[in-house]
Amino acid sequence: MSKTWSVDEHLEDILRSIRPLDPIELNLLDAQGCTLVDDVIVPAALPPFDNSSMDGYAVRTADVEGASEEFPAVLSVIGDIAAGSSGLPTVASGEAARIMTGAPLPPGAEAVVPVEWTDGGTGGGPADAMPAHSAAPQGATGQVRVHRPVQARQHVRAKGSDVKAGTVALNAGTVLGPAQVGLLAAIGRGTVTVRPRPRVVVLSTGSELVTPGEPLGPGQIHDANSFVLTAAARAAGAIPYRVGAVTDDADSLRATIEDQLIRADLVVTSGGVSVGAYDVVKEALSRVDTFRGSDEEDRADAVGDVVEFRRLAMQPGKPQGFGLIGPDRTPILTLPGNPVSAYVSFELFVRPALRTLMGQEPVRRRTVRARLTGDSGLTSPEGKRQFLRGDYSPPGEEDLGTVRAVGGASSHLIAALAQANALIDIPEKTGRLAPGDEVTVVPLD
Numbered sequence: 224m225s226k227t228w229s230v231d232e233h234l235e236d237i238l239r240s241i242r243p244l245d246p247i248e249l250n251l252l253d254a255q256g257c258t259l260v261d262d263v264i265v266p267a268a269l270p271p272f273d274n275s276s277m278d279g280y281a282v283r284t285a286d287v288e289g290a291s292e293e294f295p296a297v298l299s300v301i302g303d304i305a306a307g308s309s310g311l312p313t314v315a316s317g318e319a320a321r322i323m324t325g326a327p328l329p330p331g332a333e334a335v336v337p338v339e340w341t342d343g344g345t346g347g348g349p350a351d352a353m354p355a356h357s358a359a360p361q362g363a364t365g366q367v368r369v370h371r372p373v374q375a376r377q378h379v380r381a382k383g384s385d386v387k388a389g390t391v392a393l394n395a396g397t398v399l400g401p402a403q404v405g406l407l408a409a410i411g412r413g414t415v416t417v418r419p420r421p422r423v424v425v426l427s428t429g430s431e432l433v434t435p436g437e438p439l440g441p442g443q444i445h446d447a448n449s450f451v452l453t454a455a456a457r458a459a460g461a462i463p464y465r466v467g468a469v470t471d472d473a474d475s476l477r478a479t480i481e482d483q484l485i486r487a488d489l490v491v492t493s494g495g496v497s498v499g500a501y502d503v504v505k506e507a508l509s510r511v512d513t514f515r516g517s518d519e520e521d522r523a524d525a526v527g528d529v530v531e532f533r534r535l536a537m538q539p540g541k542p543q544g545f546g547l548i549g550p551d552r553t554p555i556l557t558l559p560g561n562p563v564s565a566y567v568s569f570e571l572f573v574r575p576a577l578r579t580l581m582g583q584e585p586v587r588r589r590t591v592r593a594r595l596t597g598d599s600g601l602t603s604p605e606g607k608r609q610f611l612r613g614d615y616s617p618p619g620e621e622d623l624g625t626v627r628a629v630g631g632a633s634s635h636l637i638a639a640l641a642q643a644n645a646l647i648d649i650p651e652k653t654g655r656l657a658p659g660d661e662v663t664v665v666p667l668d
């Protein structure tokens with residue numbers, strides 16, 4: 224009998240054959256979720272100029288020293304400075320410029336008095352706000368009474384106080400989330416060089432499969448796997464292409480995969496990999512001449528172009544296949560057909576492969592230790608690493624969180640999978656677990 228592989232051996236074999244995708248330059252929003260290839264250097268200081276952090280009046284500090292509501296400092300308003308203003312007036316002694324948040328601090332001014340610390344030019348008590356310029360253009364002229372002093376640079380955001388020119392804004396390897404996209408935009412980057420999202424072709428196999436939304440005939444079931452795998456690929460950051468279920472016919476499957484290779488950085492199939500007489504994936508992909516290219520060079524490359532089918536010491540997910548196919552040596556992972564097996568296999572093998580293609584680390588999901596709860600204990604097949612579905616609660620006051628098994632071990636239990644938020648990772652040598660035992664948990668967040 225051929226070798227039984229451990230989960231780690233199979234994963235390591237896959238990862239050994241996969242390299243990060245070549246970098247490309249993408250528009251900022253298209254790069255969301257992608258990994259930066261190079262450090263991004265700040266080209267010019269941010270903010271690019273000293274500016275006001277308040278709507279108020281730009282003043283000289285000496286002019287408002289000792290000011291109070293009873294004895295206000297009275298200053299002449301020389302004009303408005305709105306955000307985006309250029310051609311700034313100089314603020315001389317006894318003068319103030321009305322200034323808006325984000326507007327450049329004018330020459331001569333040392334600080335900004337918020338409008339609430341003034342009469343807003345009304346001659347009355349403290350102002351709540353400035354009237355709109357369109358409704359009260361006279362606010363840009365006349366006099367303002369200032370009720371409180373300010374210190375030099377108060378309410379001024381200094382040039383470069385956010386980031387300085389020449390410093391590193393983001394390090395290579397950073398995954399671009401909303402805040403990182405925002406920073407790149409703020410420093411003026413319209414495009415960025417990243418590892419692209421991998422394109423994943425997902426196809427399920429089985430003559431019994433019917434697309435959701437269509438009625439079932441005798442012996443038929445709805446195709447769940449191509450949906451769960453497509454959703455999982457998208458959640459992992461890839462661009463999935465779901466191909467409708469292929470019937471159990473080796474030639475059609477080969478033809479479908481061959482057609483799809485053009486748009487695939489990775490192919491995932493489900494079903495047809497065990498030991499039955501209609502296990503089409505195995506039949507179609509075990510042939511040595513699979514996916515020869517059309518020219519000589521491709522043909523030479525394609526020698527040995529075969530998917531290796533393996534048995535893993537794992538439950539669910541025992542039958543697995545992996546290979547590199549076609550002229551571009553595209554990785555293909557063939558997952559077992561039982562829906563829970565397909566999903567667990569995705570989490571353990573496909574997701575790390577996708578993260579490797581994206582240049583993201585760590586490639587494996589984090590694990591935590593948790594205490595097993597539930598009325599009875601668990602049994603696990605010795606000699607197999609078992610991944611039960613679990614409901615994990617993170618620690619509160621206690622040092623460890625808790626986890627409860629959801630549903631049984633059978634790999635057709637997709638309803639229980641949908642109630643789970645974690646996998647319970649039970650080692651090969653463990654046959655029995657009691658409530659209160661510590662276990663390893665893989666949160667699926």
Ligand SMILES: Nc1nc2c(c(=O)[nH]1)N[C@H]1C(S)=C(S)[C@@H](COP(=O)(O)OP(=O)(O)OC[C@H]3O[C@@H](n4cnc5c(N)ncnc54)[C@H](O)[C@@H]3O)O[C@H]1N2
Binds near residue numbers: 428445446449
């Ligand atoms: N004699 C043996 N039989 C089986 C063994 C074995 O070692 N010896 N292994 C079992 C294990 S474990 C698994 S896992 C399955 C894997 O089988 P396949 O990968 O060949 O999958 P299928 O036979 O095509 O399907 C299995 C099961 O899952 C259902 N299925 C398949 N695709 C979908 C889909 N897209 N959506 C929903 N459900 C799907 C299918 O109808 C079958 O019920 O083999 C065991 N047998």
Ligand code: MOO
Binds near residue numbers: 540541559561564634
């Ligand atoms: O190993 Mo299978 O994946 O139990 O259902």
